[in-house]
Amino acid sequence: MVTTVGNARGGGAQGGTVSDARAIAESVTDPELPMLTLSDLGVLRSVEVSADGGVTVTITPTYSGCPAMDAMRDDLRRSLHEAGYSTVDVRTVLQPAWSTDWITAAGRAKLSEHGIAPPGPARQRAAGPVPLTLQPLVRRVSCPVCGSPDTEELSEFSATACKALRRCRSCREPFEHVKEI
Amino acid sequence: MTTDHDSAYDSLADEHGGDARWAFGTGFDDPLSGVDTAVPDGVEPADLAAYSLMLADDALVMSQRLTQWCTNAPELEEEVALANIGLDLLGQARLLLARAGAADPTLPGRLAPDLPHEDALAYFRGPAEFRNVTLAEVDNGDFARSVARLLIFSTWRLALLDRLTSSRDAVLAAVAAKGVKEVTYHRDYAARWVVRLGDGTALSHERMSAGLNATWPYVEELFVSSDVEQRLAAADVGVDLAGLRAEFDDVIAQVLPPAGLVHPPPENTVDSAGRSGRHTEALVTLLAEMQGLARAHPEATW
Numbered sequence: 373m374v375t376t377v378g379n380a381r382g383g384g385a386q387g388g389t390v391s392d393a394r395a396i397a398e399s400v401t402d403p404e405l406p407m408l409t410l411s412d413l414g415v416l417r418s419v420e421v422s423a424d425g426g427v428t429v430t431i432t433p434t435y436s437g438c439p440a441m442d443a444m445r446d447d448l449r450r451s452l453h454e455a456g457y458s459t460v461d462v463r464t465v466l467q468p469a470w471s472t473d474w475i476t477a478a479g480r481a482k483l484s485e486h487g488i489a490p491p492g493p494a495r496q497r498a499a500g501p502v503p504l505t506l507q508p509l510v511r512r513v514s515c516p517v518c519g520s521p522d523t524e525e526l527s528e529f530s531a532t533a534c535k536a537l538r539r540c541r542s543c544r545e546p547f548e549h550v551k552e553i
Numbered sequence: 554m555t556t557d558h559d560s561a562y563d564s565l566a567d568e569h570g571g572d573a574r575w576a577f578g579t580g581f582d583d584p585l586s587g588v589d590t591a592v593p594d595g596v597e598p599a600d601l602a603a604y605s606l607m608l609a610d611d612a613l614v615m616s617q618r619l620t621q622w623c624t625n626a627p628e629l630e631e632e633v634a635l636a637n638i639g640l641d642l643l644g645q646a647r648l649l650l651a652r653a654g655a656a657d658p659t660l661p662g663r664l665a666p667d668l669p670h671e672d673a674l675a676y677f678r679g680p681a682e683f684r685n686v687t688l689a690e691v692d693n694g695d696f697a698r699s700v701a702r703l704l705i706f707s708t709w710r711l712a713l714l715d716r717l718t719s720s721r722d723a724v725l726a727a728v729a730a731k732g733v734k735e736v737t738y739h740r741d742y743a744a745r746w747v748v749r750l751g752d753g754t755a756l757s758h759e760r761m762s763a764g765l766n767a768t769w770p771y772v773e774e775l776f777v778s779s780d781v782e783q784r785l786a787a788a789d790v791g792v793d794l795a796g797l798r799a800e801f802d803d804v805i806a807q808v809l810p811p812a813g814l815v816h817p818p819p820e821n822t823v824d825s826a827g828r829s830g831r832h833t834e835a836l837v838t839l840l841a842e843m844q845g846l847a848r849a850h851p852e853a854t855w
Contacts, residue, residue, distance in 0.1 A: 430587070433584075433644075433731070435640075435641060435644060435731070435735060436641055436644030436645045436647075436648060436728070436731050436732060436735060437640040437641050437642070437643045437644025437645070437647070438644065439640075441584070445586070461587070462586065462587070463586060463587025463588075464584070464585065464586050464587050464588055465587070465588070466588060466648075466724070466727035466728065466730075466731065467723065467726070467727040467730065468730070469727070469730045469731045469734065470731075501712065501715065501800050501803070501804075502711055502715060502733065502737050502740075504740065504741065504744055504804055504807050504808070505741045506741075506744055506745060506748060506807070506808070506811065507745075508745070526630060527630040527633065527634055528634070528738055528741070528742060529630075529633050529634035529637040529638070529738075529742070530633060530637075531633070533637055533640055533641060537630065537633075551738075553734045553735075553738075
């Protein structure tokens with residue numbers, strides 16, 4: 373998800389290259405899913421360093437109302453300031469809209485390790501109106517605790533905007549699932 | 554920020570230097586930070602601002618209604634679901650209020666010139682300055698009535714946002730594209746509850762039917778475009794509301810039969826016009842609760 377544009381030498385008095393700045397931005401974590409970096413989550417869209425050493429980071433929101441976005445902006449600014457970049461601009465890009473398909477393979481593995489089932493592929497939409505789904509979607513989600521494929525959905529909404537609540541029918545543990553969007 | 558914390562809340566205790574954040578989710582930045590908010594050719598900035606405000610107010614007022622279920626919902630799962638839906642709509646409202654303020658910087662509440670657009674517009678306008686449809690403001694009633702309202706609202710808004718994705722205004726198009734994904738979940742949630750209650754016990758059926766009939770009078774208003782909406786639809790920036798009716802009717806027709814519910818009679822309607830600022834008393838009390846803190850302490854930061 374990360375593209376790098378700009379002067380690779382960059383830095384100057386602020387002492388950082390674009391790859392340094394990118395590495396720092398990539399390592400900032402999501403406040404709600406702290407096992408994931410912004411890079412894992414797929415919200416970090418670009419990191420640029422201008423000739424005078426200013427850094428511009430572009431991120432995209434997950435959900436419109438995700439309160440973590442403001443925290444991410446603050447954390448990006450602080451991490452880059454601490455690394456010596458005095459001028460940091462965090463910009464937002466809304467289009468194209470974020471999808472759970474952008475969560476990296478490494479991000480999915482970390483979610484599983486921490487007991488959160490990663491998302492399956494996002495629903496692909498045919499032409500015409502958005503279809504109504506009266507029956508809960510059949511999702512193949514394995515239990516992140518015992519690995520059983522026999523799990524059921526309790527609610528498509530959970531403790532954060534991005535997650536659904538499920539339960540394992542084998543070990544009976546409830547668990548969260550990053551729902552497809 | 555440390556990278557090894559186990560809990561989202563550990564970071565609250567960190568020193569945050571000069572950055573204004575002492576509690577998670579506060580100290581909001583402009584949600585359109587860095588987004589190009591130029592007004593498309595051939596559109597009056599005041600019209601674009603007024604239109605953005607309509608779509609924002611629908612979401613803001615509906616969000617406030619949904620959050621009133623917190624601590625009151627029949628089950629914890631439903632409380633979480635309704636709060637999440639409210640949060641999605643609040644996010645849409647923030648983006649749209651910011652879009653309104655960027656299109657016409659003279660718009661925000663005259664009482665609060667120093668606040669960000671979204672705060673000034675949300676907290677320092679009176680009821681007659683709100684442009685939400687009446688459906689969004691009416692009282693929650695019982696759970697059945699609330700899910701009937703949510704079904705109607707999200708069916709209408711999904712049809713609207715889906716068309717708005719091709720708006721010539723890039724900001725509205727982008728907000729709509731995100732919103733479509735979110736409201737798809739909201740509509741499914743509401744439709745499933747309408748079916749479950751309508752097709753449940755005699756009591757749940759009776760209350761679901763009553764909830765639907767109590768909400769239906771506000772449906773006609775959803776398909777009547779104001780002058781601003783007509784102008785923006787003609788300019789390929791907004792959406793013609795009359796054009797949403799067929800999709801709306803089709804979705805409702807998929808829900809009512811499995812719910813065992815009879816379609817409310819078409820004459821079950823009232824003369825309402827929230828888009829022109831004519832509101833019910835319900836909005837007055839809703840805004841008093843929503844705006845009270847900000848108005849009592851306009852200097853406060855949190």
